[in-house]
Amino acid sequence: METFHLLIDGVAQAGEAGDFAVLNPATGDAFARCPAGSLEQLDDAVRAARAAFAAWSLSSASTRRTCLNLAADDIEREAADIARLIVQEQGKPLALAMSEVMGAVAWTRYNAELKIPVELIEETPQQRVELHRKPLGVVASITPWNWPFMIAVWHIIPALRAGNCVVSKPSSLTPLSTLRLVQILDRHLPPGVINIVTGEKGLGSAITTHPDIDKIVFTGSTPTGQSVMRGAASNLKRLTLELGGNxxxxxxxxxxxxxxxxxxxxxxxxxxxxxxxxxxxxxxxxxxxxxxxxxxxxxxxxxxxxxxxxxxxxxxxxxxxxxxxxxxxxxxxxxxxxxxxxxxxxxxxxxxxxxxxxxxxxxxxxxxxxxxxxxxxxxxxxxxxxxxxxxxxxxxxxxxxxxxxxxxxxxxxxxxxxxxxxxxxxxNCHAQIQPNTPFGGCKMSGFGVEFGLDGLLEYTGQQLLFVRKAQST
Known part of the structure; x- marks a missing residue:
């Protein structure tokens, strides 16, 4: 069996809580084992992301664009191996898994090229008022088992492009392709900018209440989303919730x-x-x-x-x-x-x-x-x-x-x-999504949007810059 590792502060680590089996749904048998991270390792990952944020938040748009495009190159180069891994852990046919990987490449490249605008609110001889967008800090990504690679890209790439640092926690049913994604991203990012902790129980709830996480983006069921929201109230975390649909x-x-x-x-x-x-x-x-x-x-x-x-x-x-x-x-x-x-x-x-x-x-x-x-x-x-x-x-x-x-x-x-x-x-169509079209639900299907500029801005906070111009004497 292939060996998989957590990634914390740029260092591959074994799980302090042991490991667990990952099943192939086509056979019902284990085909790999995944490291089980401890709550202490989650804390280490959050601390690493917080430390890396100081420099990454000040990096240029050009630097972030270059890093993400290099990662997209690697994903595309390794697409066949990643797709096979997705089939083994998720079950979908290989052609659909390959579409998932190549879709992730397209989403990565699109987000890499997005520009975060500065909005001019007012310009007069006396004053200038601008609305700026700034990264939030540490973003936690909690992803489901149905599209494990693609949805991880949807969460992680715009967070990085906006200048945040990320801690990823994938579903314990399909963690392996997300581990591979984070490994690829880490090749092109400073240590601590991207981290991943996998495990079966306890990590998700610890993320929701963690005092040093600034935003959670969660895709999953409505009841779990409600639990995330309750936990996030502890420090008023920003949330993007893409929940169930009927x-x-x-x-x-x-x-x-x-x-x-x-x-x-x-x-x-x-x-x-x-x-x-x-x-x-x-x-x-x-x-x-x-x-x-x-x-x-x-x-x-x-x-x-x-x-x-x-x-x-x-x-x-x-x-x-x-x-x-x-x-x-x-x-x-x-x-x-x-x-x-x-x-x-x-x-x-x-x-x-x-x-x-x-x-x-x-x-x-x-x-x-x-x-x-x-x-x-x-x-x-x-x-x-x-x-x-x-x-x-x-x-x-x-x-x-x-x-x-x-x-x-x-x-x-x-x-x-x-x-x-x-x-x-x-x-005359259904479930059509594109990198440039905002997507999100209403009612009990969640709130916030993903994709496009609106989706990117979900990973930022507003700062109004109000400048009173020097008065001539």
Whole structure:
């Protein structure tokens, strides 16, 4: 097995709390061991970041840009090895893992080139007023298991570009590709600017209450996000929370089934449905309900399920046993309530956590599969009679990450999408994200944004510079 290490103040370290197994979800077996850091090592990492901040916060934009672009070069050069590591720890097919790595390269390069503006508020003969943006200090990144490399880049790179120092804490289910990312970044950064501490329990809560951490950026479930927020109150840490989503899509009457079925399927089953902004509830007009459910079931049948390292595989396992159990439980609950399982609906035999793409018909709001975020390879399809009623049902969720409207009349679809209660609304697409477009949720899906200049500025604080000009005598 490959040996992995923590990185604190530029020094590779073993975990003082021992190590733990990392499982391959395609087999259910351990394929690597990861160091388990102690709370004392977390303190060491925060102290190292705090010490490094004094110089890094004063570094030039050119210096930061150069460091990040050099790291992007290395990520791209090592992309094949990183992608294989992602497949082993996360389960997604190799082609999707390679897309994750190359997407991370693009996000790194984009953020490296961003400029942090100085806003001129007022200029008169008597005074000049400017709004400056300054780095916050020590940023803690807590990342989930679904896109372990990409989301770590989303957190870490803008934090560094803004002049902060970082302590990374990845999911204990998928820590290895993030360890590799931090190792690459450390090659091009002063010691202490980037640090990583991995472990199974206790580190996350210690981060939320740590008095020397200035900001936390967290991607994960809503209950855990609430816990992060409570802990962060201890020293009023800045927060960016990208939490759960139960994204609804409304298909307007008259929409061509053939034109949109592939896009809808891919939006729902991206990464085996394990994506916060995946399409998770599909509302279809009753006049086309049977046509859509049948087309989606047929499309699901074309997926090749298996170990993501096999070249023919297009659909991998659920990442962990706990998530697999939840997916199974929600489908069984729908089945008991009279739902029709058009395809899938049962865990596949074997040791891996395989669950086939599953289309569920004859369900409605009020059932768990519709009301809860399944975060797995299942799509409930709900019939509606009136578009206004479909909108009300889509907006009834306590979550508000994304949503979409599909239809041939783009003007009508756009008008309806604008009324979705979601941080992002798409028309004739879903879960489309770009480095230059701000992304974030509302309601119980969190607050703050990532990506673009708005996302970069989340890692800064404001300072108003008010200059009274010298008066002539």
């Amino acid at each position: 994204d609804a899509a409304i298909v307007l009457p008259g929409t061509s089934v053939e034109a949109v079925v592939d896009d809808i399927f891919n939006a729902a089953f991206l990464n085996m449905g394990q994506t916060c902004a995946a399409l998770k509830r599909l509302y279809v007009h009753e006049s086309q309900y049977q046509a859509f459910t049948q087309a989606l079931a047929e499309r699901a049948g074309r997926e090749v399920i298996g170990d993501g390292l096999q070249p023919e595989v297009s659909f991998g396992p659920v990442q962990n046993a706990e998530q697999l159990a939840l997916v199974s439980e929600l489908v069984e609950d729908a089945r008991r309530a009279g739902a029709t399982i058009l395809c899938g609906g049962e865990r596949l035999a074997g040791n891996g956590y395989f669950y086939p793409p599953t289309i569920v018909a004859d369900v409605s709001d009020g059932q768990r599969l519709v009301d809860e975020e399944q975060f797995g390879p299942v799509l409930p399809v709900i019939a509606y009679h009136d578009v206004e009623d479909a909108l009300k049902r889509a907006n009834r969720s306590s979550m508000g990450l994304g949503g979409s409207v599909w239809g041939t009349d783009v003007v009508k679809a756009q008008a309806l999408a604008a009324r979705l209660q979601s941080g992002v609304a798409w028309v």
